[in-house]
Amino acid sequence: MKRIFTLLLIAAATTSQAQKSSDELVKHLTFQNLKNEVKADFGSADNPIQSGAFQNIADRGAMQLQMRKLTNSYRWPDGSALDFSKRGSKQGKTGVVDVYTLSKPGSTDTIRLHVDPYHTSESYYVPKGLVALNAPILEKEISPMVKIAEELYVAPDASALNESSGQLLSAINKQFGTALFIDTAVVAPIVKDKEADKPFGGYLIRSYLFSKFLAMAKNIKNPTAYATKKMKENFNRYIVLHPEVKIGNLKESLK
DSSP states (O other), rough: HHHHHHHHHHHHHOOOOSSHHHHHHHHHHHHHEEEEETTTTTSSSOOEOOOOTTTTTHHHHHHHHHHHHHHSSSEEESOOOOOOOOOEEEETEEEEEEEEEOTTTTOOOEEEEEETTTTTOOEEETTTTTOOOHHHHHHHHHHHHHHHHHHHHTTGGGGGGHHHHHHHHHHHHHOSSSGGGGHHHHHHHHOOOOOSOHHHHHHHHHHHHHHHHHHHHHTTTTTTHHHHHHHHHHHHHHHHTTTTTTOHHHHHHTO
């Protein structure tokens, strides 16, 4: 529980609202200026994908974000995800490049992607044999996450469903990271309140995160307002079910 609470606090960051949530989720996962255009040599030894993951190895957050964009920008034509576990390296024109051997599930098809982690590009294209991630593909992929979020939403006491909550948090963090679904200004009173029980604070932040994820996944208008409302509702529900909890100043902060 303490580890999850810490993870959520570190991830706190303000995010902008999207007119169409599914497009915003795709945008978050893919390279900036990714063009839905196949280039036969893109990802080759002569024209590697410039992921920029190691531009500043001291910035772990930026590294994770760029690696997430690399692994999520593309899919096989049938929509299945790419497996980046087979990695080698070689000397390229501008330095060492990573070489990933991608095997298509259920077939013998393979693609070798050359990736330059030390540079970035103004534009990104689609390597031959792959497709760019789009909203329909993503919606299918995240449907299990949406289902868990909906189950937590209707549960009489979602705070007791630690296994489901942990599964959802892990899945969201793996694919998206959590910063997209946390707004500093909203959760700051919870983070700063030293009198409230930490597990209770962690539950409220997870409630906000899951609600905002659900709003963006289902294209609900104004995800931040939606998540704030749900978090306040869960606060009021929790203190009725658990009257022994120490709430500090949260009742005033979340009124």
